[in-house]
Amino acid sequence: xxxxxxxxxxxxxxxxxxxxxxxxxxxxxxxxxxxxxxxxxxxxxxxxxxxxxxxxxxxxxxxxxxxxxxxxxxxxxxxxxxxxxxxxxxxxxxxxxxxxxxxxxxxxxxxxxxxxxxxxxxxxxxxxxxxxxxxxxxxxxxxxxxxxxxxxxxxxxxxxxxxxxxxxxxxxxxxxxxxxxxxxxxxxxxxxxxxxxxxxxxxxxxxxxxxxxxxxxxxxxxxxxxxxxxxxxxxxxxxxxxxxxxxxxxxxxxxxxxxxxxxxxxxxxxxxxxxxxxxxxxxxxxxxxxxxxxxxxxxxxxxxxxxxxxxxxxxxxxxxxxxxxxxxxxxxxxxxxxxxxxxxxxxxxxxxxxxxxxxxxxxxxxxxxxxxxxxxxxxxxxxxxxxxxxxxxxxxxxxxxxxxxxxxxxxxxxxxxxxxxxxxxxxxxxxxxxxxxxxxxxxxxxxxxxxxxxxxxxxxxxxxxxx
Numbered sequence: 001x002x003x004x005x006x007x008x009x010x011x012x013x014x015x016x017x018x019x020x021x022x023x024x025x026x027x028x029x030x031x032x033x034x035x036x037x038x039x040x041x042x043x044x045x046x047x048x049x050x051x052x053x054x055x056x057x058x059x060x061x062x063x064x065x066x067x068x069x070x071x072x073x074x075x076x077x078x079x080x081x082x083x084x085x086x087x088x089x090x091x092x093x094x095x096x097x098x099x100x101x102x103x104x105x106x107x108x109x110x111x112x113x114x115x116x117x118x119x120x121x122x123x124x125x126x127x128x129x130x131x132x133x134x135x136x137x138x139x140x141x142x143x144x145x146x147x148x149x150x151x152x153x154x155x156x157x158x159x160x161x162x163x164x165x166x167x168x169x170x171x172x173x174x175x176x177x178x179x180x181x182x183x184x185x186x187x188x189x190x191x192x193x194x195x196x197x198x199x200x201x202x203x204x205x206x207x208x209x210x211x212x213x214x215x216x217x218x219x220x221x222x223x224x225x226x227x228x229x230x231x232x233x234x235x236x237x238x239x240x241x242x243x244x245x246x247x248x249x250x251x252x253x254x255x256x257x258x259x260x261x262x263x264x265x266x267x268x269x270x271x272x273x274x275x276x277x278x279x280x281x282x283x284x285x286x287x288x289x290x291x292x293x294x295x296x297x298x299x300x301x302x303x304x305x306x307x308x309x310x311x312x313x314x315x316x317x318x319x320x321x322x323x324x325x326x327x328x329x330x331x332x333x334x335x336x337x338x339x340x341x342x343x344x345x346x347x348x349x350x351x352x353x354x355x356x357x358x359x360x361x362x363x364x365x366x367x368x369x370x371x372x373x374x375x376x377x378x379x380x381x382x383x384x385x386x387x388x389x390x391x392x393x394x395x396x397x398x399x400x401x402x403x404x405x406x407x408x409x410x411x412x413x414x415x416x417x418x419x420x421x422x423x424x425x426x427x428x429x430x431x432x433x434x435x436x437x438x439x440x441x442x443x444x445x446x447x448x449x450x451x452x453x454x455x456x457x458x459x460x461x462x463x464x465x466x467x
Contacts, residue, residue: 004277009024012079013184013188014265015178016181016184016187017256019180020180023180037043037045040133040155043133043153044120044133044135044244046080046132047080047120047133047135047151047152047153048120048135048137049147050074050078050080050082050151050174051118051135051136051137051151052118052137054070054071054074054082054137054149054346055137055138055139057070057071058139058146058147060141060142060146061141061146062146063084063086063139063146063147067084067086069083069217071149072084074456079153080147080151080152080153081151081152081153081289082151083149083151084147084148084149084150084225085148086146086147087152092394096317105341108135110145113136113138113145114138114140114143114145114147116138116140117138118135118136118137118138119135119136120132120133120134120135121133121134121136122155127321130154130155131154131155131333132152132153132154132155133152133153133155134150134151134152135150135151135152136148136149136150136203137149137150137151158237161368168227170232170321175274178314182409190218190222191222193219193220194214194215194216194218194223194225194226195222197214197215197226198214198225198226198229200212201213201214201229201233201315202229205233206235208240209347210233210234210236210237210240211237213230213233214226214229214230214231219265250464254293254296256289257289257290257292257293258289258293260285260286260289261286261289261290264282264283264285264286265282265286267282268282268283276451296431300431301302313355313358313442313443314355314356314357315353315354316354316355316356316409317352317353317357317466318351318352318353318356318395319348319350319351320346320351320352320354320392320463321346321347321384322348323356323359323360323363324346324363324382324384325344325346326360327360327363327364327367328342328344328363328367328382330364331367331368331411334371335371336397338371338374338378339376339377340371340374340376340377340378340379340380341378341379341380342379342380342381342382343379343380343381343382343431344381344382344383345381345382345383345384345385346382346383346384347384347385348387349386350384350392350465351465351466352392352443352463352464352465352466353443353464353466354443354463355432355439355443358439358442359439359443361435361436361438361439362439362440363394363396365432365433365435366396366436366459366461367380367382367438368398368432369433370396370398370457370459371398372402373398373457374399374400375399375400376396378398378399378400379399380396380397380398381394381395381396381398382394382395382396382397386465390463390464390465390467391445391462391463391464392463393460393461393462394456394460394462394463395459395460395461396458396459397456397457397458397459398456398457398458399455399456400456400457401453402451402452402453402454402455402456402457403451403453403457404453405453406450408449408451411433411449436461440461440463443464444463444464445460445461445462445463445464445465446460446461446462447459447460447462448460448462
């Protein structure tokens with residue numbers, strides 16, 4: 001069985017309706033309260049005071065004709081009806097109408113009257129077509145009930161009491177109701193329109209279309225949510241483009257070595273290679289391309305682990321100058337090949353908390369690039385100094401080809417190369433700087449590059465030191 005679900009607009013309209021019902025109920029309740037508190041209680045108090053004033057005329061003993069005449073005279077000038085009765089049991093018979101409530105004077109009421117209590121009763125009477133209020137005041141001679149005074153008056157209805165205010169109340173109620181509907185309609189539309197828009201855009205995003213945007217028309221929470229939604233859409237679009245570019249780059253990087261390996265191996269297998277020298281040449285090419293693929297897969301794996309923070313870091317105190325010296329020593333053969341030299345300025349007192357293998361990988365990647373792009377007989381400067389605060393700075397400077405200003409901001413993007421043909425010739429994967437940046441980031445450090453085309457490049461790595 002399908003479960004019925006209300007839309008947000010329906011829920012908001014239900015809420016508006018509930019608020020209106022509550023407001024009207026409270027208004028009705030307040031009217032009834034004011035009717036009882038102001039009017040009914042005022043009538044009751046007025047009848048009691050009249051009854052007490054008349055009871056003061058009774059001085060005890062039997063009811064005299066003089067008292068009866070006074071009561072009769074007061075009955076004529078008073079708005080209320082006043083009856084003087086010798087025997088309370090005969091009160092109902094003395095009334096010129098029948099009251100629908102229980103007997104006016106029962107055993108319980110008689111006991112109350114003997115105790116000097118005043119009794120108030122309200123009952124419906126057909127003759128008046130309304131409720132009447134009656135007040136029974138006892139006439140006591142010591143502890144004997146000699147008679148009672150019964151004063152009653154028809155009660156006006158709520159509508160009659162508030163007759164003058166009825167027009168105002170009706171007008172205000174209609175105005176409040178109409179305002180609530182119009183205001184509710186605007187609120188519902190204001191809340192649901194951008195949410196419906198977000199739902200539409202989210203559906204388009206799920207289909208891979210990131211060009212749709214939410215039309216933001218307010219600066220409240222809904223508006224800020226719309227802005228955040230657009231920012232998320234833009235970020236997803238960029239990430240999707242990077243993903244496609246990444247897959248394209250991986251495919252491109254693998255296609256060339258695979259083509260070489262396949263072509264050279266087929267040439268050997270089908271006998272196209274006629275002599276041992278050519279066969280060895282082809283095997284060396286296959287080995288070179290296999291090495292390129294191996295480096296590419298290794299760098300991709302490292303980058304994926306670093307970005308996912310799934311690669312554990314073995315942090316320990318490191319003498320950074322010594323680590324740099326050991327890393328640089330591995331490049332001696334390459335320096336001799338290009339007739340390059342290192343100029344070193346390393347502070348031996350700097351200690352950091354780091355992963356030895358990863359920090360060494362950072363140094364190697366940057367120095368490898370510096371050697372690759374430096375001209376022969378050049379010099380590469382490597383320095384390690386204490387910086388301001390609790391940090392140190394590694395600076396690696398070359399006098400090579402430099403980086404064009406327009407490309408400087410893209411350094412660190414996966415597979416980005418300034419000179420793709422030149423880089424492939426030297427065996428780079430285009431992932432080295434991206435890996436460096438991630439390692440530095442995981443060590444809570446900063447990475448930056450300064451470069452000028454034709455004059456060289458300087459890489460700065462800032463790392464926290466052990467206090």
